[in-house]
Amino acid sequence: MKIVFDFGGVVFRWHPASFLARVLPHRIETLEQGAQAAAMFFQQYGGDWGLFDQGLIGANEVVRRISARTGWSRGEVETVVRAVPDELMPIPGTVVLIRDLKAAGHTLHFLSNMPEPYADHLSRTYPLEEWFESGLFSGRTKQIKPGAEIFAMAERRFEAQPQDLLFLDDHPANVDAALARDWQAFLFTDAASARRELVSRRLLNA
Incomplete structure (x- = not known):
């Protein structure tokens, strides 16, 4: 086998709700808020993040797209993208x-x-x-x-x-x-x- x-x-x-709460405490105060933010940010790993997962766009482009889509600042989105390796x-x-x-x-x-x-x-x-x-x-x-x-x-x-x-x-x-x-x-x-x-x-x- x-x-x-x-x-x-x-x-x-990989626990996106607690990860986002830890990385962006000024924006996310509870795990419930973290779960809602994760659904918006990662789009169930479809959308922009799915394209990033699939290697069809790079880190700079996924940051640009997520910032435009969510209204979060580019700096906030970059902070999340940079922090993922430490979460893993x-x-x-x-x-x-x-x-x-x-x-x-x-x-x-x-x-x-x-x-x-x-x-x-x-x-x-x-x-x-x-x-x-x-x-x-x-x-x-x-x-x-x-x-x-x-x-x-x-x-x-x-x-x-x-x-x-x-x-x-x-x-x-x-x-x-x-x-x-x-x-x-x-x-x-x-x-x-x-x-x-x-x-x-x-x-x-x-």
């Missing part, structure tokens, strides 16, 4: 899970919607080559989940039949897209729950 990890919210911390810290429980899965003999890959500047940061900063056999970043492939093409690219890159891939992602639409291609998949909520699911599938010992 080849096991495929999403990154944001699965391997690396490894989730300790997932790192342990990765190590345990590798020790159990599984081959691990990643499939991440990630703008290219952040992909470069993660590749430089963390031992991705130690954790994963290979992987795809949307910003480098110019394709994005939940589109079918990035899953097809992953099958080719990972040299696997769909039914031999198990995908962990924290967005239901991406899980559904994987299942539609006959991958195995489940929704990631936290490392402990994922471990229980993997044990139930007999991929890890209890």
Whole structure:
């Protein structure tokens, strides 16, 4: 079995509501306000941010577009865009899970919607080559989940039949897209729950 990890919210911390509240405390005072701001800012990873994720526009252009669309100052938007790498810290429980899965003999890959500047940061900063056999970043492939093409690219890159891939992602639409291609998949909520699911599938010992 080849096991495929999403990154944001699965391997690396990504909680947009608290992130925006921390980065722009003068504008966002509560998590509720943070959630509303995140929906506006990131547009559920469609719109401007989706184009940035997909590598079709760069950081300067996404800042310009979000500032124009939201009315936030360019400086505020730049602050958010610059702060994302510091938000993407490894989730300790997932790192342990990765190590345990590798020790159990599984081959691990990643499939991440990630703008290219952040992909470069993660590749430089963390031992991705130690954790994963290979992987795809949307910003480098110019394709994005939940589109079918990035899953097809992953099958080719990972040299696997769909039914031999198990995908962990924290967005239901991406899980559904994987299942539609006959991958195995489940929704990631936290490392402990994922471990229980993997044990139930007999991929890890209890």
